[in-house]
Amino acid sequence: MTPASSTEVRGTLWTPIPDEDPAGTATSVPSLAGYHIVTDAAQVPAIDEGHLYNYLLAGNGVFLQAQRPELSVLLRIAPALVRGLPALRSRLRVRFPRVPRPIVREMLNVAADAARDPNGGLEVLLTLAFQKGRWQLMQPPQEQTLSSVQLASEADRATVLEALIDVHSHPFPLRAFSGTDHESDRGAFRFAVLIADPAGAPSLHVRLCVYGAFLEVPPSLLFELPGELGGTDA
Numbered sequence: 001m002t003p004a005s006s007t008e009v010r011g012t013l014w015t016p017i018p019d020e021d022p023a024g025t026a027t028s029v030p031s032l033a034g035y036h037i038v039t040d041a042a043q044v045p046a047i048d049e050g051h052l053y054n055y056l057l058a059g060n061g062v063f064l065q066a067q068r069p070e071l072s073v074l075l076r077i078a079p080a081l082v083r084g085l086p087a088l089r090s091r092l093r094v095r096f097p098r099v100p101r102p103i104v105r106e107m108l109n110v111a112a113d114a115a116r117d118p119n120g121g122l123e124v125l126l127t128l129a130f131q132k133g134r135w136q137l138m139q140p141p142q143e144q145t146l147s148s149v150q151l152a153s154e155a156d157r158a159t160v161l162e163a164l165i166d167v168h169s170h171p172f173p174l175r176a177f178s179g180t181d182h183e184s185d186r187g188a189f190r191f192a193v194l195i196a197d198p199a200g201a202p203s204l205h206v207r208l209c210v211y212g213a214f215l216e217v218p219p220s221l222l223f224e225l226p227g228e229l230g231g232t233d234a
């Protein structure tokens with residue numbers, strides 16, 4: 001097993017913040033955050049019991065801090081010069097080995113089979129959970145169409161939401177997460193993976209979702225990539 005590793009965070013951060021919020025969605029989210037001012041960069045506050053994440057004000061901006069057994073993240077979500085406070089560095093610490101190549105191939109094959117469905121290409125939803133030292137690929141019960149996939153009512157929703165990696169496919173060459181994807185990922189703290197055009201020229205796209213902030217990361221952070229995977233921004 002690969003030991004825990006720490007990665008400096010580089011990538012494109014995106015936080016969908018509307019200027020106005022007529023639907024009141026921002027205020028309808030219960031406050032599960034802690035709020036701290038960092039006065040010592042070597043002593044980042046812990047996440048208190050009952051909180052899912054922290055907002056930290058540091059000398060170089062506002063950071064989001066979250067952790068789960070498989071990873072810890074400190075992510076600058078807004079740059080700002082705050083005089084008198086120490087600067088922090090964004091970082092991502094992972095405590096799992098990369099998903100082995102045979103599982104990555106299986107994942108791509110399942111997506112390709114769905115895309116070749118005789119009734120028209122179908123999306124597919126898969127989860128990858130890291131449990132007891134190994135990766136498990138699962139396909140929960142789902143309702144699939146050309147442009148959407150949803151969990152079936154009988155699916156074990158909690159298990160799906162707990163998985164560290166959420167994978168879905170676009171059976172066509174749309175190589176970006178869609179507006180629907182943003183909606184379904186905005187409350188999550190996990191990785192989201194998109195398999196685009198699995199039956200044509202497959203590519204993998206990965207982002208880290210941290211309670212509404214999205215950070216694009218290279219697929220090689222999570223996966224042992226098969227050599228035949230062309231078009232992947234690894």
Ligand SMILES: [Zn+2]
Pocket residue numbers: 168169170177178181194
């Ligand atoms: Zn999608």
